[in-house]
Amino acid sequence: MGVWEAAKEELRRLLGFRALLSRPEKEVYRYDAILVGEEPFAVALPRTREEVQALVRLARRYGLPLVPRGAGSGLSGGSVPLGEAIVVAFTRMDRLALDPATRTAWAEPGVTTARLSEAARPFGLFYPPDPASYRTSTLGGNLGENAGGPLCFKYGVTGDYLLALEFVDAFGEAHLLERKAYDLPGLLVGAEGTLGLITGARVRLVPIPQHRATLMAAFPEVEALAEAVSRAVALGAVPARLEFLDPACVDAVEDYLAMGLPRGHALLLVETDGDDAELVQEELSLLEETAKAHGAKVRRAQDEKEAEALWRARRAVSPALGRIRPKRVNEDIAVPRSTLPEVVREIRALGEAYGLIVVQFGHIGDGNLHPNILFDPRWESEEKVWDLAHAIARVALRHGGVLSGEHGIGLMKRKFMAEAVDGETLEAFRQAKAALDPEGLLNPGKLLP
Amino acid sequence: MGVWEAAKEELRRLLGFRALLSRPEKEVYRYDAILVGEEPFAVALPRTREEVQALVRLARRYGLPLVPRGAGSGLSGGSVPLGEAIVVAFTRMDRLALDPATRTAWAEPGVTTARLSEAARPFGLFYPPDPASYRTSTLGGNLGENAGGPLCFKYGVTGDYLLALEFVDAFGEAHLLERKAYDLPGLLVGAEGTLGLITGARVRLVPIPQHRATLMAAFPEVEALAEAVSRAVALGAVPARLEFLDPACVDAVEDYLAMGLPRGHALLLVETDGDDAELVQEELSLLEETAKAHGAKVRRAQDEKEAEALWRARRAVSPALGRIRPKRVNEDIAVPRSTLPEVVREIRALGEAYGLIVVQFGHIGDGNLHPNILFDPRWESEEKVWDLAHAIARVALRHGGVLSGEHGIGLMKRKFMAEAVDGETLEAFRQAKAALDPEGLLNPGKLLP
Numbered sequence: 096m097g098v099w100e101a102a103k104e105e106l107r108r109l110l111g112f113r114a115l116l117s118r119p120e121k122e123v124y125r126y127d128a129i130l131v132g133e134e135p136f137a138v139a140l141p142r143t144r145e146e147v148q149a150l151v152r153l154a155r156r157y158g159l160p161l162v163p164r165g166a167g168s169g170l171s172g173g174s175v176p177l178g179e180a181i182v183v184a185f186t187r188m189d190r191l192a193l194d195p196a197t198r199t200a201w202a203e204p205g206v207t208t209a210r211l212s213e214a215a216r217p218f219g220l221f222y223p224p225d226p227a228s229y230r231t232s233t234l235g236g237n238l239g240e241n242a243g244g245p246l247c248f249k250y251g252v253t254g255d256y257l258l259a260l261e262f263v264d265a266f267g268e269a270h271l272l273e274r275k276a277y278d279l280p281g282l283l284v285g286a287e288g289t290l291g292l293i294t295g296a297r298v299r300l301v302p303i304p305q306h307r308a309t310l311m312a313a314f315p316e317v318e319a320l321a322e323a324v325s326r327a328v329a330l331g332a333v334p335a336r337l338e339f340l341d342p343a344c345v346d347a348v349e350d351y352l353a354m355g356l357p358r359g360h361a362l363l364l365v366e367t368d369g370d371d372a373e374l375v376q377e378e379l380s381l382l383e384e385t386a387k388a389h390g391a392k393v394r395r396a397q398d399e400k401e402a403e404a405l406w407r408a409r410r411a412v413s414p415a416l417g418r419i420r421p422k423r424v425n426e427d428i429a430v431p432r433s434t435l436p437e438v439v440r441e442i443r444a445l446g447e448a449y450g451l452i453v454v455q456f457g458h459i460g461d462g463n464l465h466p467n468i469l470f471d472p473r474w475e476s477e478e479k480v481w482d483l484a485h486a487i488a489r490v491a492l493r494h495g496g497v498l499s500g501e502h503g504i505g506l507m508k509r510k511f512m513a514e515a516v517d518g519e520t521l522e523a524f525r526q527a528k529a530a531l532d533p534e535g536l537l538n539p540g541k542l543l544p
Numbered sequence: 545m546g547v548w549e550a551a552k553e554e555l556r557r558l559l560g561f562r563a564l565l566s567r568p569e570k571e572v573y574r575y576d577a578i579l580v581g582e583e584p585f586a587v588a589l590p591r592t593r594e595e596v597q598a599l600v601r602l603a604r605r606y607g608l609p610l611v612p613r614g615a616g617s618g619l620s621g622g623s624v625p626l627g628e629a630i631v632v633a634f635t636r637m638d639r640l641a642l643d644p645a646t647r648t649a650w651a652e653p654g655v656t657t658a659r660l661s662e663a664a665r666p667f668g669l670f671y672p673p674d675p676a677s678y679r680t681s682t683l684g685g686n687l688g689e690n691a692g693g694p695l696c697f698k699y700g701v702t703g704d705y706l707l708a709l710e711f712v713d714a715f716g717e718a719h720l721l722e723r724k725a726y727d728l729p730g731l732l733v734g735a736e737g738t739l740g741l742i743t744g745a746r747v748r749l750v751p752i753p754q755h756r757a758t759l760m761a762a763f764p765e766v767e768a769l770a771e772a773v774s775r776a777v778a779l780g781a782v783p784a785r786l787e788f789l790d791p792a793c794v795d796a797v798e799d800y801l802a803m804g805l806p807r808g809h810a811l812l813l814v815e816t817d818g819d820d821a822e823l824v825q826e827e828l829s830l831l832e833e834t835a836k837a838h839g840a841k842v843r844r845a846q847d848e849k850e851a852e853a854l855w856r857a858r859r860a861v862s863p864a865l866g867r868i869r870p871k872r873v874n875e876d877i878a879v880p881r882s883t884l885p886e887v888v889r890e891i892r893a894l895g896e897a898y899g900l901i902v903v904q905f906g907h908i909g910d911g912n913l914h915p916n917i918l919f920d921p922r923w924e925s926e927e928k929v930w931d932l933a934h935a936i937a938r939v940a941l942r943h944g945g946v947l948s949g950e951h952g953i954g955l956m957k958r959k960f961m962a963e964a965v966d967g968e969t970l971e972a973f974r975q976a977k978a979a980l981d982p983e984g985l986l987n988p989g990k991l992l993p
């Protein structure tokens with residue numbers, strides 16, 4: 096029996112054959128939502144922390160890298176396997192325990208973001224981080240990417256809700272750490288599975304606000320929209336959601352839904368929330384007035400139903416874009432709000448120069464933009480597409496922005512990292528990695544260039 | 545010229561003699577607010593990041609440890625020098641720039657907490673982390689200890705407000721890092737100067753709530769008070785401040801201020817805040833009813849002036865205790881709220897068993913207690929006092945609590961660390977330290993046992 100056969104045999108003994116996938120199921124675990132990796136050596140679906148520990152020890156002995164994986168909804172290739180590797184899919188570790196008295200929940204990594212929030216609802220609580228993928232994405236993946244979402248402008252991102260973390264390190268040791276002394280739990284947040292395997296987390300829940308209000312503002316120019324946002328925030332507005340669609344996006348959604356959106360305009364969607372109905376409306380009025388002062392036409396939702404309809408436009412962006420071209424590269428940059436008008440302009444010009452369709456939308460409150468390059472691989476060069484993606488990332492860096500607003504670095508932006516952070520910072524990252532995973536067993540080839 | 549003389553000469557050339565203290569001024573830098581260290585080799589008062597970098601390089605060459613220091617208001621000996629060391633006091637690095645549009649401030653480490661918040665006020669903003677020492681404590685020290693305060697139950701601690709960090713590492717390299725990819729800035733928060741020298745920070749500011757309301761509730765028993773708090777929080781109350789004084793504390797303050805406090809009772813002080821006057825009062829009513837249901841007499845402040853008067857009782861705790869005994873050891877533990885009644889009882893019993901005066905107060909909303917041992921070194925044994933402090937820390941650990949609620953580990957609790965965290969966690973801490981400061985130049989002898 097060869098060494099690989101022995102490894103497989105051990106894995107089977109450890110997990111049982113139903114927790115160890117072989118072809119063709121294994122194929123599915125090559126992908127995340129943007130990249131395709133190589134066929135993994137094995138796909139393991141552990142059910143307990145002890146199984147995860149045993150897996151790490153086994154992997155160490157055979158020198159097999161481990162690739163942690165949640166739902167595989169990532170947009171930077173973080174959970175995509177490279178070379179002979181064991182994918183550790185956490186979807187079966189999905190125990191969840193709520194403690195309404197302390198407003199916390201203990202969740203295993205496979206619990207989906209939606210389930211966490213829904214389980215809290217009967218207690219008048221919710222879990223704010225809301226990536227658009229929240230129905231499928233897992234807490235482990237959210238922590239791995241420090242995921243955000245529309246609500247993050249007001250409520251903060253995944254890491255802001257983490258109270259304690261249980262993880263298995265590269266030596267197979269389990270740790271349960273509060274965020275005290277050296278904040279090692281915090282170091283694992285956003286580390287994309289390169290520093291430890293998360294097996295549980297205690298997270299904070301918050302009370303559901305009692306009132307919400309929504310408006311949609313249509314601007315003739317993206318620049319005016321960005322300025323209105325800047326101004327309203329400076330005046331003290333803290334909307335719960337602040338989403339932006341550029342004219343190309345608006346046209347795509349209108350083609351798709353025919354809901355009467357103003358073609359050729361840039362759209363701003365705003366939601367305010369709070370426990371006092373009047374204040375919630377007042378805050379929305381502040382946004383309304385600022386938008387109007389910047390030349391926008393404003394439509395204010397009269398009730399929850401109309402609000403829902405307006406938000407449908409935002410949620411329809413992904414499917415709408417899929418109708419224009421079969422493939423897309425979803426960029427994810429974050430820039431200072433003040434530079435938004437210029438950044439949006441430069442990215443539009445780049446798209447024109449490359450002769451590729453580029454649409455832009457995002458959580459504009461945080462300066463988080465998602466320029467999407469749409470293409471058809473049958474007659475448009477993928478190389479050119481990636482080249483453009485790289486050029487877009489450079490625009491962000493030039494304006495004091497960052498490479499990844501919320502989707503992470505993963506495999507996709509690894510190479511850009513060297514441009515984004517200085518040599519000493521990279522060296523500090525490398526030392527942290529070397530200290531926690533000296534043999535490079537955990538998700539090698541990700542994040543660090 | 546001996547090697548030490550050479551080092552002094554170089555320091556003088558680097559900083560100028562007015563930025564380098566000698567005896568007797570140097571003496572002052574042996575203390576923080578709780579411990580006395582050894583006379584430092586030198587006290588350096590850098591004014592720029594470049595000077596800090598040069599200092600680190602110099603210290604490396606001579607193998608002289610560096611002890612970062614803010615205001616020296618720490619309560620765990622973190623900024624106290626040991627052996628031949630250079631104290632780096634950051635009080636002259638106090639530039640501050642506000643950016644109301646982005647609700648952020650860029651501050652050097654020597655800016656005091658109070659100044660940061662006051663500078664934000666004209667823009668309708670404030671900086672929430674409010675250690676009771678906020679008039680003197682510095683942002684560098686707040687970050688070093690991840691300081692909290694009464695407002696932290698609702699608003700979170702120092703680290704929750706950090707957006708980006710500039711620091712000089714043990715090699716003299718400067719880094720300016722956002723909290724992205726590996727959250728190294730987060731790793732420095734609460735690290736007590738053992739991983740890097742903080743030279744600047746971008747922090748988040750928040751809008752000042754428009755209304756506040758205060759009540760004081762007097763309970764015949766500490767246990768009932770703790771239960772009322774637990775209950776109100778479970779019912780959805782998120783007071784801005786939730787402070788507790790045990791009967792011994794109340795008597796001490798009453799002896800001092802004669803303001804008519806109910807002797808022999810445990811006191812709860814509550815402040816609610818928000819933008820809606822009615823809701824703020826309603827939230828306070830929830831607290832009031834819960835307190836009454838647990839046997840308390842409640843006094844509700846009718847206006848800001850009366851509220852101020854009530855809060856005076858809390859602020860008077862420190863001076864009041866100073867009148868009972870000249871010295872005290874201020875413990876700082878945090879325990880699950882549900883265990884508070886039992887923890888308070890055990891600590892009281894310990895004080896009686898040791899024949900020492902122990903009073904208790906703290907941010908009860910977070911389960912953060914400050915048991916204080918009062919003593920007179922002329923006729924009470926300091927050894928016994930520290931023994932009792934250790935026993936109190938053990939009570940916290942036994943009830944699932946932590947060693948340091950907010951004052952840090954420093955020198956004082958180093959030895960307890962081994963009891964508080966498991967061996968593998970300590971090993972992980974040691975590896976992180978070794979990666980960032982392989983020669984142990986930064987605040988050696990602190991935090992890690």
Ligand SMILES: Cc1cc2nc3c(=O)[nH]c(=O)nc-3n(C[C@H](O)[C@H](O)[C@H](O)COP(=O)(O)OP(=O)(O)OC[C@H]3O[C@@H](n4cnc5c(N)ncnc54)[C@H](O)[C@@H]3O)c2cc1C
Pocket residue numbers: 127128162163164165166167168169170172173174185204225226227228231232233234235236237238239240241242243244245286287288289291292293294413501502505538541
């Ligand atoms: C349509 C769509 C919309 C999206 N919208 C958003 C958005 O609004 N905001 C946003 O932030 N993201 C968004 N995303 C990206 C993605 O959904 C998030 O990054 C999400 O957090 C990934 O979760 P996952 O469970 O799918 O993780 P995966 O993709 O499986 O993994 C993500 C990373 O986490 C690591 N990881 C997973 N589990 C663990 C574990 N247990 N321990 C250690 N590491 C682990 C992986 O190795 C990988 O590096 C979107 C994606 C899609 C497809």
Ligand SMILES: Cc1cc2nc3c(=O)[nH]c(=O)nc-3n(C[C@H](O)[C@H](O)[C@H](O)COP(=O)(O)OP(=O)(O)OC[C@H]3O[C@@H](n4cnc5c(N)ncnc54)[C@H](O)[C@@H]3O)c2cc1C
Pocket residue numbers: 576577611612613614615616617618619621622623634653674675676677680681682683684685686687688689690691692693694735736737738740741742743862950951954987990
């Ligand atoms: C009366 C009183 C009340 C207090 N109340 C509270 C309270 O309510 N909540 C609370 O949390 N604390 C409280 N404290 C403790 C103390 O004030 C806080 O820990 C405060 O954050 C210390 O700030 P400092 O500037 O005095 O720092 P220092 O005591 O000088 O230093 C604290 C630590 O930070 C490190 N440090 C300082 N500057 C830097 C830097 N630039 N780079 C890297 N490391 C650095 C030091 O090495 C040390 O380890 C109180 C203290 C007193 C005396």
